[in-house]
Amino acid sequence: MLKTALGRYINNFKGFTREVWILALITFVNRAGTMVLPFLSKYLKENLHFTYGEVGWIMVAFGLGSMLGSWLGGKLTDKIGFYKIMIFSLFTSGILFFILQYITSFWGLCFGMFIIMAISDMFRPAMFVSLSVYAKPENRVRALSLVRLAVNLGFTAGPTLGGLIILGMGYRGLFWVDGSSCIIAILIFAFYIKEKKKIPIAIEDAATKIAPRSIYKDKPFWLLLFISFITAMVFFQIFTTLPLYHHEKFGLSEFQTGMLLSVNGLLVFLLEMPIVSRLERKKANKIKNIGYGSLCIAAGYYILLFDSWVGILVISIVLLTLGEIFSFPFANAVAINRAPKGQEGQYMGLYTMSFSLAHIASSKTGLEIIAHFGYFVNWFIMGSLGILALLCGIWLNKMIQHEQK
Structure with a gap:
């Protein structure tokens, strides 16, 4: 009975192209690496001694940068293609995470968080478009679910790893690991996935x-x-x-x-x-x-x-x-x-x-x-x-x- 149920569960993951599996893998690596985020407000309050109001404004800058990045990523994906945007976004945001740990002023962090999120969140619309290219039309919703599963697993693993890194290396260790995970993820993507431009159209989707x-x-x-x-x-x-x-x-x-x-x-x-x-x-x-x-x-x-x-x-x-x-x-x-x-x-x-x-x-x-x-x-x-x-x-x-x- 258990073996049958497990077999049925595994069957739900069949039929994906190699590219879709790699996209899920780099999404997991990237999301697990965003371990700075669950500890960001705690880091700003306890280590940098900002007031609750200042922490709130830095988080607003974070959100506004995310919105700009989503819009910009979508526009640029149509103009120069998802592949280039994904590589630029993850590689550059990885470098910026290394730099962010050295910024300690209020306005510097407002600007820094805005810029890093604007570049980091250019990745999301580009990644969604890449799924429409690499996933078979009949598997498109399942491919989106697979990536969502990778995101959930990454978010589950990230805070646990982050807590261990803080214990062993302090908060600065988070920035180094976070930046490294972005760069490792996009290197995996660039090495194993070749650019593909033709977008299959699902004829059954009116x-x-x-x-x-x-x-x-x-x-x-x-x-x-x-x-x-x-x-x-x-x-x-x-x-x-x-x-x-x-x-x-x-x-x-x-x-x-x-x-x-x-x-x-x-x-x-x-x-x-x-x-x-x-x-x-x-x-x-x-x-x-x-x-x-x-x-x-x-x-x-x-x-x-x-x-x-x-x-x-x-x-x-x-x-x-x-x-x-x-x-x-x-x-x-x-x-x-x-x-x-x-x-x-x-x-x-x-x-x-x-x-x-x-x-x-x-x-x-x-x-x-x-x-x-x-x-x-x-x-x-x-x-x-x-x-x-x-x-x-x-x-x-x-x-x-x-x-x-």
Whole structure:
């Protein structure tokens, strides 16, 4: 029985090209290497002795740089190709991580974080476009899920490795390892993957048949961006306000919160590829899948309104994870399939910008609501935003159906 289940699980990973596996590998190396990020605010506060306000502004610069990088990476990918952008982004950001450790002034760090994130996040839209080139059309959503799995595994491994490096080498060791991981990842990419320019078009995806048009007039795509922004902003509460709620409402320790959050990573690892593979084989409607994800995320916050039992925290994490599994890979696929040939970078640049903006808005919005109205109101608002995303998904599905007539 166990052997059969394991065999079925492994079958979900079959059919990928060598290039897709290498892209997943370098994504894992790069994400595991971004171990500076979980410790950045702690480093700024405890080692460089900045105030909370100054740390906040440096993190704003971080987010704004991420948005610029996503937009710039998308534009340049269309002009000079994803391959050159990926190599430039990772190699240069690796060098900049080495330099960043020597910057200790407030304005220097604001500028430094802005520049490093602007260059580092040029990688993301270029990488998404590369998947549309190297993955077979029928495997595209599964390839996106494979890369997401690599990201999750990298983020799981990164903080653990980072903690060990801080113990052994101090905070400066993080910058050296982070920079080195970027350079090693892109050297693997350049050595094993050759540039390929022709983009296969998935004939079954009607979205790709749309004639080239101005991205700013593509109303369904902008509605998709709004759905992605709302869904991501609400989901990211899992990393900002939820850990505070665990401690303040139920008295959980950092270790207990960490164990709860690890359920998210474990479930993504076990369930995402099988679920996505099954839905792809059934040719399930991608927009409807995004809607199911929005509904799960809404339920994950609404259930926190019944706060008399600690077990709701586990149920909430499970629902939020299912929402992530249904929403993110399919939204990603709709965005790349929506792009007319030659505009893939521009489309994916704006798509990744929606996530950068969601990161900036998520913690600020949630914390402000909690400060003024409490957790109960915050969970109600976040759940209601999930329902708003669901309703917009229904609208988007009707728009695309009308477009295909």
